[in-house]
Amino acid sequence: MKTRIALYGALREADASGHVELDVPAGSSIAELRERLATYLAEHAQAIPAGLVRRSAFASAEEILHDHRTVPEGVELAVLPPVSGADMDDLHVAVVERRIAALDVVAALDFVGDPRFGGIASFVGRVRDHNVGRVVTGISYDLFEPLALHLFRAIGERALAEVGAPLKLWIAHAKGDLAIGDPAVVVVAGTPHRDEAFRACRLAIEAVKHEAPIWKQEHYVDGDSAWSEGCSLCEEQREAERHDHAGHAHGH
Numbered sequence: 001m002k003t004r005i006a007l008y009g010a011l012r013e014a015d016a017s018g019h020v021e022l023d024v025p026a027g028s029s030i031a032e033l034r035e036r037l038a039t040y041l042a043e044h045a046q047a048i049p050a051g052l053v054r055r056s057a058f059a060s061a062e063e064i065l066h067d068h069r070t071v072p073e074g075v076e077l078a079v080l081p082p083v084s085g086a087d088m089d090d091l092h093v094a095v096v097e098r099r100i101a102a103l104d105v106v107a108a109l110d111f112v113g114d115p116r117f118g119g120i121a122s123f124v125g126r127v128r129d130h131n132v133g134r135v136v137t138g139i140s141y142d143l144f145e146p147l148a149l150h151l152f153r154a155i156g157e158r159a160l161a162e163v164g165a166p167l168k169l170w171i172a173h174a175k176g177d178l179a180i181g182d183p184a185v186v187v188v189a190g191t192p193h194r195d196e197a198f199r200a201c202r203l204a205i206e207a208v209k210h211e212a213p214i215w216k217q218e219h220y221v222d223g224d225s226a227w228s229e230g231c232s233l234c235e236e237q238r239e240a241e242r243h244d245h246a247g248h249a250h251g252h
Contacts, residue, residue: 001026003033003071009081010052014045024071030058031067037079055089056081057149064146068100090168093152095145098176103183112168112190119197123205125185127178135221139178144213148173155207159189162203163196171204173214 004021012018022036038053057080058065060072071077092111096103105124112120127139152171160167168190178184185208189200208214216228 001028001071001073004076005037006076006078008078011041011048011056011079011081014041014048026073028071029067030065030069030071033071033077034058034067052081053079064149066095066097066145068097090166091153091156092170092172093149093156094172095143095148095175096172098174098178098182103172103174103186105183105186105188108170108172108186108188111170112188114166114168114190116166117168117190117192117197119192119194120188120190121194121197121201122186122188123201124183125205127180127182127184129180131218134218136180136218137221138180138219139184140217140219140225141173141175141178141184142215142217143173143175145175148212148214151212152208155204155211158207159200159203163191163200167191167196167200169200169204171208173208173212 001024002021003024004019007014007018007020014020020037020040022033022040024033024036034053041048041053059078059080060075065072065077092108105122109120109122127136129136152173155171156169159169170186170188172187173185174183185205187201187205187208189197189204191197191200217225218228219225
């Protein structure tokens with residue numbers, strides 16, 4: 001199966017056309033396609049850093065395609081290297097399907113570890129067995145992945161602007177069905193001093209909780225389930241509209 005791949009950013013240096021075409025077996029995963037592209041670039045474009053493909057996202061015109069996904073047939077894909085803004089080598093964002101893997105706290109700590117850093121602050125949100133007086137048996141998380149990942153990156157840039165460089169930040173959230181004790185969200189920040197690490201970690205987890213398109217359904221011991229009420233994603237826009245309307249009213 002031939003797969004046409006559009007290259008962006010520094011990856012465009014691999015081919016003047018901005019595209020490559022690779023043969024992959026039908027049913028291959030994005031992870032397998034990633035390895036084939038990395039091998040191709042190692043052979044044909046040695047000037048491109050070896051790890052750049054592994055830090056890049058694969059996408060169709062509709063969505064980000066994570067490594068466990070199957071390569072779609074007859075669809076042109078894009079490879080999107082880390083974007084400008086925050087140093088994306090120092091920011092890891094992920095949505096992890098629970099049936100594929102659990103969130104990896106050790107990997108998060110390893111990622112932010114740096115000889116320059118004396119402060120590492122972490123937050124791990126886990127599924128608990130009680131909420132508002134009801135016995136909880138599990139939780140299901142639904143996410144709009146492309147927007148969630150975009151917001152996670154924006155949160156990373158905001159944290160960098162708040163505490164300054166150097167900063168390494170890991171933001172990952174689980175998706176799907178989680179059992180009691182499973183980690184649902186992991187945020188870890190590494191900085192030279194503890195104050196910056198605490199501030200970056202707190203800023204990131206609060207923004208994830210209040211701004212990301214993530215919905216939680218609790219399951220109870222009596223067999224009932226309920227979606228949790230949360231913050232409206234439109235509230236900030238509504239607040240701005242209220243202020244704008246008030247301004248016009250005062251003007252009259």
